[in-house]
Amino acid sequence: MVAENLSFARALVTTNLKAAVALRGAFVIQVVFMALNNFTFFVFWWALMGHVTTLRGWRIGDIQLLFGMVAAAFGLTVTVAGGVRRLGRFIEDGALDTLLTQPKPVLVHALGMHAQPSGAGDFISGLIFIVWSGQISWRATPFVVAVIVACTLILIACGVVFFSLAFWLGRVESVATQLWELLVTFSLYPEPLFGGTLRLVLFTVLPAGFVGYLPVRILHAPSLANVAILLLVAMAYLCLAVLVFDYGLRRYASGSRFTTFG
Amino acid sequence: MPPAAAVELNQLSKSFRVRRARETGVETRVRDLFRRDTQTVVAVDKLSFAIAPGERVAFIGPNGAGKSTTLKMLAGILRPDAGDVRVLGFVPSRQRRQLAFQIGTVFGQRSQLWYQLPPRDTFELLGRVYEIDPGEHRRRIDTLSSVFALGALATTPVRHLSLGERMRCEIVASLLHSPRMLFLDEPTIGLDVSAKAMIRELLWTESERERVTLLLTSHDTGDMERVCSRAIVINHGRLLWDGPISALRRSYLKAKRVTLWSDADRLELTLPGVRVLSSGSYRTELDISLDITPLGQLVDAALRQASIRDMAIEDAPLDDVIRALYATASSASVPS
C-alpha cells in the first residue's frame, strides 16, 4: 500500500516536472532565483557575523548549516508536496470533490497535484550551504540525507495541519500561510536567541526547533540513535497530520461547511 | 454478476446546518463553530428512484433544488443523513474507493486536465490513478481519441484549447478507465451551439456503444432532449416528475406555441387559455392551452380580424414545461 502510494506520488511529481519544463524559461528562472533569494538573505548573517564572531555559542558555520538544512527541507517539501500550501484553497473551493471520485488517497493526490519542481532552487542552495559550512564530513552524508528527509516530513505535516483548518474555519488562507511562514522564519534563527516559553512552543505546536536547531545539533555529532529519534518525531507529526486531515475530510463529506449547496 | 439497477435511491435525505457566512474574520468563524444559531436547510428530502444500466437520465431542477447534492452523494463525495443509496451495487459513502474505479465524473465548472500540459499527459497520469495496464491504457487513449476526433488536440497544451475542445478532452479523460457509470454536472455550460451539438452526440454514441449509464444535470433542455431518454425533475429536494422526456412534454402541459403571420399589423386575441407573447409587424406569437381553447377556435378568432398568410404550430418549449413543474408543489407523479 505504501509502495503503491509512493509510486503514485512519483507519477504526480513527474507530471508536475513535465508541466514545469513545458515553460522552460520560467522554470530555469524560478530555480536560479530561489537559490539567489537564499544567498542574498544570507548576506545579512555574513555581515553580522563578520563583526561578532560568536552569537551565544553559534558561529557562522552553524548558521550556514542551519540555513542549509531548512532550505533543503523546504525545497524538498515544495518539490514533492507543493500542494500543501494550496490545501486551504482546495478545501474552500471544493476542489477535493474531483479527488474524492478517484480511487487514490485524497491527501497524497492533493499534495502531489501542485508539486513544484522549482523547489529544486531551494534544495540545491540548501546543499551548497551545508557543504560550505565545512561542518559535515563526507562520511556523515547518510545522516544528512536522513535528517533532511525527517525535516521535510515535519514541514509537510505542519503544512497539512495548518491548512486543514479550512475544514473547520473556511477561508483560513492568511492564518495558515502566516503560521507556515512563522514556522519557516523561526527555523532560520539560532535557537539560543529564544527564551523558555518560546522554546516550548518551538518544539511542539510550531516545531521550528525540530526543523532547524535540532538537526544542526545532531549533525555536529551524528549518531544513529539521534537520527532515529528525529525520524520518529517526524513520523509522529506525520501521523497527527494524517489524522487531522482524515477527520476534516469526514466533516467535509458531511457537508457542514460555509458553502451554498445546489 | 451485474447488479439489477445501476443506481438505486430509497428515501435518501440530506440536510445542512447553514451558518450565514458573514464578514470575513477568523474570530467570527471560530465563534460560529461553537454557537448554536444555525438554520437547518433540507437539501434532499426522501428522494427515491432507480436507474437501469445503460439508461441516460437527465437530472433537472432549479438552482438550490438539490441536484448537485444528490450527485455528490451518488459519487461518494457527501454522506447522506438518512435513506439508502447504491451505485453499481456499492454503497458510495462506505465503498468509495471500489466505486471510484467504476464511475467517471465530468464537472462542467472544474477541470481535471493539467493546464500547462497537453491532455495526453493527463490521460497518462489517469492511467496510474486507475491502475490500468500501460499497454491497454495506450490503446484505450488511441481509441477514444479517434472516436472523439481529438486529433492534434491531445498534444496541444490545455491553455491553448477552446472551451469546446477542452470539454471533449475532459469527457475522454472521464472515460479512460471504462467506467460503467458517468456523472455529468453541467457539461455543456458556456459552449457555443456547434460545440454543444458535438458533445451531445458523442455522449449519446459512447453511452450506446459501451453501455455506460449516464446521469446528467443541466439547465439546457437541449442536453436533455438530445442525450437523454428519461428525466427526473426535483425541486426543494423532492421528486417532482420521473419519466420519459417525450411524455414530460406531452402529458404535463397540453400547450402549443403558435406563430401567425397575417396581413394585419397586430391581432387582438383575448381567449381563455391563450397568452399572446408578442404581436406586431404582421407577426403574432402566442401560447395556447389546448384543453381550454381548441385550435379551431383560435384560428376562427384570427380569421375574423385578418387573412392568415402562414401559421406555425410547435410543442411548448421544454423550458416552459419545466418551469410549470417547478411552480407546482406536488410530489412525485409518474405519468401513465
Place this chain on the structure above:
Amino acid sequence: MIATQLAKYAAFSRIAASQARRERNELYGRMAFFAVILGVFSSLWRAVEEAGMPVAADPKSLVWYLAATEWILLSAPPIHIEIQEAIRRGDVVYRLGHPVSYVVAELAAGLGLLAVRAPFLGLTAFFCAFAFTGWIPPLTALFIVVPFGFAASAVITALYLGIGLLAFWLQDVAPVYWVWQKLMFVLGGLMLPLELYPAFVRRAAVFTPFPSLLAAPASFVLGTNLVTPGALAGRLAFWSGVTACAVSWIFRRAASTVTINGG
C-alpha cells in the same frame, strides 16, 4: 479636467481601502508576523551586545530602527500578486479598453490599501518596539519618520506594480519578487544598518532606491541621520520619477505584446 481624472482614480483608492478593511485577516497576519520579528530581533541585538556591539548604537534603538524599516516595508501592499493573476486570467485585456490608465488605477488602488495598512502596522511597530525595549525614541524623530515612511511605502508599492507587470513575460513573478525583496533587505539596510555591511555592498546600494526607501527614513530613529530631511525628500522625489518612468515603460512594452488565449 484634472479634477475629474483625480476623482476617477481616487475612486479606485476608496474601493481598495474598503476592501482592505473588510479583508482584515491578511493584515492581522502581517501584524502578528511583525510582532514576532521585532521580538526575535530584540533578542538578537541583546545577544550581539553580549558579544560586543559592532556599531555605535544600543540594542534598544536598533530595535526601533528595525521597527521603522519593517513598518515601511510591510505597509506596502503586495499588489504584484493580484496583478499577476489578472494578467494570467486575461482580465487585464478588458481593462485596457476602459478610459482609465490601467497602471495609474492599480497604483491608486495600491495606495488605498496602503492607507489602511500603514496605521495598523505603525501602531503595531510602536507598541511592540516599546514592549520589547521599554523605551521610546524622541518624538521629533518619530514625527519625521512617519511622513517619509509613507512616501517610501508608496514608492515601494509602485515598484511592486512594476514587478507584477512582468507577468506579461514571466508565468510566475514570485521568484523575481523574492530576490527583489532580499536585495531590498540587504541594500536597504532593513535589519542591519548599512554601515555594518562591507564596502562593496554600500557602494552597490548607492545605485538603488533601497537606502532612500528604508535606511534613510529609519535612521532618524537611530539619531544618526544619514541625510537631512530636505535631501531625503529630494532623493525620494528622484526615485519616484525613476520608478514612474520604469513602470510606464514596462507597461507600454507589455500592452503591445498582449495576446489572448483560448477561443
